[in-house]
Amino acid sequence: MSRAWPNASTATANRRPGHASTAPTHPNRATIRARANDERLLNSRLAFSDNTNQRTPCVLVLDGSTSMLGPAIDQLNAGLKTLERELKKDPTTALRVQLLIIRVGGYDKAEVVSDWVDAIDFHAPTIEANGTTPLGKAMDLALDKVAEQKARYDANGISSTRPWIMMISDGAPNDHGWQKIAARCRDAERAKQVAIFPIGVEHADFEALDLFSNNRPKHLAGLQFNELFVWLSRSMSSVSTAAPGQQVQLPAADWAVVEV
Numbered sequence: 001m002s003r004a005w006p007n008a009s010t011a012t013a014n015r016r017p018g019h020a021s022t023a024p025t026h027p028n029r030a031t032i033r034a035r036a037n038d039e040r041l042l043n044s045r046l047a048f049s050d051n052t053n054q055r056t057p058c059v060l061v062l063d064g065s066t067s068m069l070g071p072a073i074d075q076l077n078a079g080l081k082t083l084e085r086e087l088k089k090d091p092t093t094a095l096r097v098q099l100l101i102i103r104v105g106g107y108d109k110a111e112v113v114s115d116w117v118d119a120i121d122f123h124a125p126t127i128e129a130n131g132t133t134p135l136g137k138a139m140d141l142a143l144d145k146v147a148e149q150k151a152r153y154d155a156n157g158i159s160s161t162r163p164w165i166m167m168i169s170d171g172a173p174n175d176h177g178w179q180k181i182a183a184r185c186r187d188a189e190r191a192k193q194v195a196i197f198p199i200g201v202e203h204a205d206f207e208a209l210d211l212f213s214n215n216r217p218k219h220l221a222g223l224q225f226n227e228l229f230v231w232l233s234r235s236m237s238s239v240s241t242a243a244p245g246q247q248v249q250l251p252a253a254d255w256a257v258v259e260v
Contacts, residue, residue: 048156051118055160056240057098057149058232059142061135062127063169063201064105069129072170072201072223079225080124086233087119093233094120096240100145102138105131108175110138116149119236133171136178139185139212142167146194161244166197166232167212168220172205182211189214199228218253227255 062076080101088094099122101114109132113125146163153160165185173182188194198209198217209217220228234251242248 048152048158051095052158053092053095054240054244055098055153055158056096056236057100057116057146057160057163058236059146059163059165060099060101061110061138061142061165061167062101062103063133063135063171064103064127064129064131065133065169065171066105066130067133067171068127068201073127073129075223075225076168077124077126079229080127082226083229083233084122084124086230087122087236090237093237093240094118097236098149100142100149101125102142102145103127104133104135104138104169105129108132108134108137110134110141112141112145116145132174133169134175134178135167135169135173135208135212136175136181139165139167140181143184143188143194159244161239161242162192163194164197164236164239165194166199167209168199168201169209170201170204172208179211185212186214221255224255231255 064073068076087097095118097119098116099114099119100112100116103111103113105128113127114122142165146165150160150163185196189196196213197215198213199220200206200209200217201220201223204217206217206219231251231253238248238250
């Protein structure tokens with residue numbers, strides 16, 4: 001762990017008599033980044049030393065744009081609280097599933113509102129509805145976060161199953177260059193680096209959502225976020241107890257509209 005810079009009183013006390021004071025030397029950007037990386041590595045080692053279980057990482061990319069204002073955002077937030085409760089019911093799932101949540105909204109903004117945390121310590125954030133829908137930027141961030149976390153697992157000798165990214169939106173991406181990010185998502189899926197689940201709410205642009213995954217997007221029936229997140233919890237429970245690379249039968253998606 002990096003040592004703190006001496007304060008003024010310490011610096012004065014350490015001066016040798018008869019020697020002129022010299023200006024303090026400040027670290028450059030490379031040094032600061034190196035110290036930050038060392039601290040993050042130490043923190044991850046401490047975290048994983050307390051829980052060496054296999055991990056199942058899951059990223060939720062959630063639409064918090066203006067169009068979600070009203071019942072949709074209310075039901076989404078209620079669903080997140082359901083997810084929190086359901087994941088904590090199973091002791092094994094609570095220790096193996098890790099969550100990260102990204103909010104889409106603001107002025108062309110994608111932000112992490114809940115960083116990586118084991119399900120046992122997860123507390124559902126409140127997603128606010130305002131702004132635009134930069135889904136491309138959010139999915140790019142999600143892929144980067146998944147890669148970073150996978151590197152941390154490997155560095156600490158933690159096995160892991162394939163990461164999930166669930167993207168939920170009631171609209172269409174409107175950030176510049178989102179098509180390029182959508183192609184990156186499909187490439188990552190083909191390389192078995194991640195599994196992506198696009199979910200469309202109400203009047204979502206399903207043709208656009210379809211481009212983010214090699215799997216067809218699901219259409220959420222009404223505003224059944226509660227049913228969706230119960231399904232996600234049960235799916236995470238099944239996946240987290242499987243060996244990496246093993247095929248798992250997921251629960252039926254009874255929250256989705258099914259074409260026959």
